[in-house]
Amino acid sequence: MSLRVAFQGERGAFSTEAAHRMLGREIELVPCETFEEMFAVTERGECDACLAPIENTLFGPVYQNFDLLLRHHLTIVGETYLRIVHNLIAPPGTTLAEVRQVYSHPVALGQCRRFFVQSPQLRPVAAADTAGSVKRVMEIPEPGAAAIAGRYAAEVYGASLLLEGIEDDPQNFTRFFLLIREGGTIPPFSAPSEVNKTSIVFTLENRTGSLYRAMAVFALREIDLTKIESRPIHGRPWEYTFYLDFLGHPEELRVARALAHLAEFATGVRVLGTYRHGPAQPSLLFESGEPLVPAPPTPSC
């Protein structure tokens, strides 16, 4: 039986490309309308895993998924990175000169601003997502309609690439978490590195120096932090939950001691997962539109 992997959005979305690259071609992708539904079906065991975008190097954090990590009992077992390449996509036979209205997610449209300035005859039209915009222009005949999306969405719906790489800034990467329910089986997946990374979430008393003390727990043990994110706590205005990623495994003594030290004064600490992480070098990242890799050769962990 193939692995059931939940994702948010339409088939052909960047999430589905990341899932195939990470988990191979043989998986069964289960589309969900919302991130909340994606977390819920994975928690209930209706899917074996889900792939959640967590941050983008231009847009910032996908804050719904930070909040959902706190509300659901899923474990992070892997991460992957995808370089986001935007393309102008239309039904086969459409010429560039015929295009007038261009559908896509507002974030994708905003990342192709220079392209629209240089092409004043084109009108950007906001839609719910990138892959769904390709689906739309393929299914609903509309003269002059095109979409902005990844090359993978064009493949999935049999559409044509009119222009490739039309984004303003090529330093555009999305980081995804591979999540399973607590106690579930870790599927085999591709991860180009063996170094371990851990994500935790914690809350602190609202007093002077509390964040300093939390940072000291790690710095005094030379544990490298790679990311900190704060999110508001519902019901406690102007108080925050902190999400922290660092290099290390809770079974290493210095990491175990750091977590015990943090628990001495934090009002709550939860380990969200420890996982082999993707490469830090942008040049080594997957690029959306590269040929898809076959199923991964090595099991995880």
Place this chain on the structure above:
Amino acid sequence: MSLRVAFQGERGAFSTEAAHRMLGREIELVPCETFEEMFAVTERGECDACLAPIENTLFGPVYQNFDLLLRHHLTIVGETYLRIVHNLIAPPGTTLAEVRQVYSHPVALGQCRRFFVQSPQLRPVAAADTAGSVKRVMEIPEPGAAAIAGRYAAEVYGASLLLEGIEDDPQNFTRFFLLIREGGTIPPFSAPSEVNKTSIVFTLENRTGSLYRAMAVFALREIDLTKIESRPIHGRPWEYTFYLDFLGHPEELRVARALAHLAEFATGVRVLGTYRHGPAQPSLLFESGEPLVPAPPTPSC
């Protein structure tokens, strides 16, 4: 000549209510389509000030405005808080039983989820903003149409309140910055407290312990941090800019020394402004829909 204050959205938006509460009834409100335009017209001197929502206690930070603070040369000269109360609003004469489709911003619709569960005959419809939804149902005749927005929007467009306070969570506050261009004149405004607060933005070398050292600069001088926010740096994937708010004025010796200390190792430090801040007690905050205060009695600073 009355003070020209730029805001994003439609008249009646929560921003315009916050502007009137903070700056009085006599101001001239200048609507802008985007936050970017709001920053630009203020920077060019076409407006004397603008009011930027910066974070909400349920939704989190307004990321665009953090990024715009970095890209534009505006100074924060004040802050205010508004409790967000959502109401069901319709053209006068409409009864609750007649309502079928309810327009509002997706965030506002999401904050009234319980209301929609209890009223299955109502269909939420996503729109660009809350006040604009009231404007729409008043201007375009459509049987069964209502909107979710603040009471102030109902007043502005002469609509009726069908139900008040339909939000799931009353601990819903938005914090706004009052911004002027660098070197501009600080307008008089209401601020219920005299304690000074400072906002800065800084970047750090990507090495172990750098955030710890930045936190130490403040903690070792017992300076109280109220908020930290990280944002991705464009063109440098997986590196972050940090926004920090703390209680204190750069002219105080310990604060001046902390900022000089931070500059010793930070790769960039900029003070975004020092300002009298709003009250920390939610019970003392303005509530959307309270009677509007007259023009403020005391000049600022």
